[in-house]
Amino acid sequence: MNRLSSLVVVLALAAIGTGLYLWLRPQPEPPAPVVESPPAIAESAEPPAPPPPEPEIQHPIEPPAAAETTEPPAAPDITVAMTGLLGRDAVLSFFNLDHFIQRTVxxxxxxxxPHAPPRVWPVNPTQGRFTVDGAAPGERIASANYNRYRPFVAAVTAVSTEKAAALYKQLYPQFQKAYEDLGYPRGYFNDRLVAVIDTLLATPDPAEPVAVNLPEVKGPKELQRPWVSYEFSDPALESLTSGQKILLRMGPDNRRALKAKLADFRRQVTHSMAR
Incomplete structure (x- = not known):
């Protein structure tokens, strides 16, 4: 019995007991009639504010067409799916498939x-160290540094964008749930993805080589791993988002190739991937 039902029963028993008492006791002389003033009408309370409207979805992902069977299709195994898309060697070399969808989201x-912690990346950190040419305060990103990223960029750009988008659509319910679990219960992940792609596509192409510097360290403690602490000397570049600065560190050729791939993928996911 819930609390409301219990309350109703208690009130009913109280009313019955009161009625029996009034009926069995001696009846007193009726009192003189008293003219009562009409009860004051309480002012109505402010109506509750309506809930905020659901955010409008800008780039919906259409669900897959319903099959003849009554059972929904099972989500593909992420390891099998990624291996089929990229190849076994590329998956082993570049990707962390442990909680891959949550990491990706x-x-x-x-x-x-401003920051994208590497511990949650779906890709493995690039091998080698960030290298510079010159001495402080005239350090520049070394052109040889860009070679570290070429194998990853080659693997990603070799993938069929249409197949990658089709897999994304197939797995989209899992991406959406991971986004809601991240703290956006009213958000739509594909809209966020498109907005982030637009941010990456807006990454500037500064003159090469790009100037960098180590941040000033106050105190006797020295940087143990200075190659991960370089900042862009240009404040406008240093104020960019974490994704834009990653593209800058990759160099112009890698950046151009990834931008083209991102633009192609954006076209796929902003047309509901209807094919």
């Missing part, structure tokens, strides 16, 4: 923010 969201 968190990283996409972070790429448009």
């Amino acid at each position: 968190a990283t996409v969201d972070n790429l448009a923010r």
Whole structure:
């Protein structure tokens, strides 16, 4: 019995008991009639504010067409799906498939923010160290540094964008749930993805080589790993988002190739991927 039902029963028993008492007791002389003033009408309370409207979805992903069977299709195994898309060697070399969808969603969201913690990346950190040419205060990103990223860029750009978009659509319910679990219960992940892609496509192409510097360290403690602490000397570049600065560190050729791939993928996911 819920609380409301219990309350109703208690009130009913109280009313019955009161009625029996009034009926069985001696009846007193009726009192003189008293003219009562009409009860004051209480002012109506302010109506509750309506809930905020649901945000309008800008780039909906249409669900797959219903099959003849009554059972919904099972989501593909992510390892099998990624291996089929990229090849086994590329998957082993570049990707972390442990909680891959959650990692992807968190990283996409972070790429448009000042920081994207590597511990949640869906890709493995690039091998080698960030290298510079010259001495402080005239350090520049070394052109040889860009070679570290070429194998990853080659693997990604070799993938069929249409097939990658089709897999994304197939897995979209999982991406959406991961986005809601991240703290956006009213958000739509594909809209966030498109907005982040637009941010990455807006990454500037500064003159090469790009000037960098180590941040000033106050105190006797020295940087143990200075190659991960370089900042862009130009304040406008240093104020870019984490994703834009990653593209800058990759160099102009890699950046151009990834921008083209991102633009192609954006076209796929902004037309509901109807094919």
